[in-house]
Amino acid sequence: xxxxxxxxxxxxxxxxxxxxxxxxxxxxxxxxxxxxxxxxxxxxxxxxxxxxxxxxxxxxxxxxxxxxxxxxxxxxxxxxxxxxxxxxxxxxxxxxxxxxxxxxxxxxxxxxxxxxxxxxxxxxxxxxxxxxxxxxxxxxxxxxxxxxxxxxxxxxxxxxxxxxxxxxxxxxxxxxxxxxxxxxxxxxxxxxxxxxxxxxxxxxxxxxxxxxxxxxxxxxxxxxxxxxxxxxxxxxxxxxxxxxxxxxxxxxxxxxxxxxxxxxxxxxxxxxxxxxxxxxxxxxxxxxxxxxxxxxxxxxxxxxxxxxxxxxxxxxxxxxxxxxxxxxxxxxxxxxxxxxxxxxxxxxxxxxxxxxxxxxxxxxxxxxxxxxxxxxxxxxx
Numbered sequence: 001x002x003x004x005x006x007x008x009x010x011x012x013x014x015x016x017x018x019x020x021x022x023x024x025x026x027x028x029x030x031x032x033x034x035x036x037x038x039x040x041x042x043x044x045x046x047x048x049x050x051x052x053x054x055x056x057x058x059x060x061x062x063x064x065x066x067x068x069x070x071x072x073x074x075x076x077x078x079x080x081x082x083x084x085x086x087x088x089x090x091x092x093x094x095x096x097x098x099x100x101x102x103x104x105x106x107x108x109x110x111x112x113x114x115x116x117x118x119x120x121x122x123x124x125x126x127x128x129x130x131x132x133x134x135x136x137x138x139x140x141x142x143x144x145x146x147x148x149x150x151x152x153x154x155x156x157x158x159x160x161x162x163x164x165x166x167x168x169x170x171x172x173x174x175x176x177x178x179x180x181x182x183x184x185x186x187x188x189x190x191x192x193x194x195x196x197x198x199x200x201x202x203x204x205x206x207x208x209x210x211x212x213x214x215x216x217x218x219x220x221x222x223x224x225x226x227x228x229x230x231x232x233x234x235x236x237x238x239x240x241x242x243x244x245x246x247x248x249x250x251x252x253x254x255x256x257x258x259x260x261x262x263x264x265x266x267x268x269x270x271x272x273x274x275x276x277x278x279x280x281x282x283x284x285x286x287x288x289x290x291x292x293x294x295x296x297x298x299x300x301x302x303x304x305x306x307x308x309x310x311x312x313x314x315x316x317x318x319x320x321x322x323x324x325x326x327x328x329x330x331x332x333x334x335x336x337x338x339x340x341x342x343x344x345x346x347x348x349x350x351x352x353x354x355x356x357x358x359x360x361x362x363x364x365x366x367x368x369x370x371x372x373x374x375x376x377x378x379x380x381x
Contacts, residue, residue, distance in 0.1 A: 030380035033314045033372045034290055034297050035060065035072035036282060036334070038273075039090075041320035041342020042365050046237035049093050050341055052366035057094065059369050065377065071290045071297070072102070075282050075317075077229040077244070077272045077324060079105040080127045080189040082135050102289060106228040106245075106272045107135070107188040109281050113226070114140040121145065121182045123204060125197050126189030126245075130170050136186070145180070146171070147193070147200045150211065153177045157203065157211075158196045178212040185225045185266075190245045198252050201225070205256065206263050214261065221264040229272040231324055235342045245272075273319075274328025283332065286315065299333075316372040318365055320344050322356035335359045335375075337368040 037043060043053045060070045074090070086105060087098045121143045124136050129148075136144045151158055152171045163171065174180075182204050191197040206214040209223045232246035256265075271278050283299045290297040298313050315334040319325020320342025329336035338358035340346050346361070360375075362368035 030376055031295055031314065032064070032066045032068065032070045033316050033335075033376045034286055034295065035070065035369065035372065036075045036286060036315060036317045036329075037072060037365070038317075038319035038321070038325050038342075039074055039076040040078060041235040042318055042339055044093065045235065045341070047093070048237070050364065052341075052364035053094065056366040056369045057096065059366075059373070061096070064373060066373075069293055070373075071286065071293050071295055073282065073286050073289060074098070074103045075273065075278075076104070077106045077231045077234070078189075079107045079228065081131055082138060083108060101285065104278075104282055104285060107132075107186075109271045109278055110136075110186060110188070110226070110228065111139050112281065117184050118142055120184065121180050122184045122186055123147070123150075123182055123200065125185065125187045125191050125201075128192070129167065132188045135188070141186075145177070145182075147196050149174065150177060150200055151196060158199050161193060161196055178210065180211070182209045182211075182223060185223060187225070187227045187229075187245060187248070189228070191248050194248055194251055197248075198255050201252060202256055202259050205266055206260065208263075215263070221266045224267045224269060226269045226271065230270055230275070231272070231321065233321075233323075233343060235320065241343050273321075273324035274326075274331060276328075276331055279328050279332040279334075283315075314376060316368070318362075318368045322352055322358070326358045327356045330355060330357075330359075335372065337362050337371065339364055339368055341365070 043050060060072055062069055064070060078086075083100050083103055083105065087100050087103050090103070091098045118140045119142055122136070122141055123145050124132050124141075125147065126132055127135075130146065133144050133146055147158075148163065148167055148171045151161065152163060152168065153174045154177070155162075185201055185204065203211055205221060205223055205225075208215040208221055227245060227249050229245040230249070231244040232250070233241035234244045235241050273279070283297075287297050287299065297315060299315065313334050316337055317325055317329035317332075317334050318337045318339060319329070320339050322338060322344055326336045326338055336358040337360045338344055340361070340363050349361075360368070360371055362371055
């Protein structure tokens with residue numbers, strides 16, 4: 001029986017028209033595919049588990065033609081709590097244990113930049129109360145502040161919000177934050193008070209890291225701003241999509257462009273789907289899972305852009321958002337499957353640009369998993 005062997009495509013923008021080109025006959029059986037799952041709109045809608053999800057994971061856990069477990073990970077632009085907390089909740093929802101090493105949320109990738117800021121002052125945005133401050137500490141960031149910490153220090157910085165009694169208890173009152181030099185603003189998750197957070201961000205950036213006063217030196221800005229989720233929209237139980245962290249970024253950019261008063265723009269780094277950095281990070285995690293199951297993964301080429309259609313990779317990204325899930329998978333040279341249970345409306349198919357056009361479409365996650373397995377078997381023959 002033939003098995004699949006990775007054939008590297010050399011020419012740019014080249015499509016695989018003949019599946020035989022990526023197959024070499026041997027006596028071994030083909031390897032199963034590997035899967036990367038978005039969560040909201042694919043497996044869940046809000047807190048509700050979509051019915052096809054349970055059947056999909058029964059297939060992945062052994063009820064398949066390979067009679068073995070198939071590698072998969074979760075890759076979401078969600079976040080707001082620790083990976084441990086999220087995996088505990090997801091395990092209860094899905095009905096099986098979700099290991100932490102298979103779960104990547106929007107801010108997990110910040111573990112890869114801790115070495116640059118672990119001993120420097122950073123501002124963390126998003127989440128409830130001090131939750132993400134604790135998460136940042138667990139990643140290795142030692143000097144972490146939130147906008148509520150700054151508001152507790154000096155209410156005049158944003159007089160339109162009064163701390164609750166609980167927030168007064170949980171947010172430390174610092175003596176003089178005007179002497180603190182911030183080196184980074186880390187937008188972990190969707191901010192809950194856009195006005196406060198944008199005000200504090202602009203104050204720090206206008207002061208080149210200081211809350212004391214705007215700097216007169218417009219030649220440099222030493223503060224790096226990192227956004228972990230570019231999603232403008234996401235889907236929950238509400239009929240229409242909701243604004244996400246991408247909406248907050250657009251709001252901040254609009255305000256900053258009008259209040260920077262000649263100050264140089266900061267370095268802005270973007271993580272999350274569809275950025276190449278997040279997909280590279282995910283590929284390494286998935287490769288480790290594949291090794292655990294003795295399954296070789298063909299990741300594809302990150303150097304050749306512009307090829308959409310059947311991929312030389314045996315990785316399948318299953319998502320509901322063309323802007324993040326599909327665009328990122330296409331850029332990474334993975335196969336992409338767009339499901340119809342979330343953000344995407346199939347009536348808008350003709351409006352998708354080429355970069356966001358999926359390799360395949362499926363009505364739900366179960367159909368997507370079955371389709372991918374069928375494709376790998378078909379192309380092995």
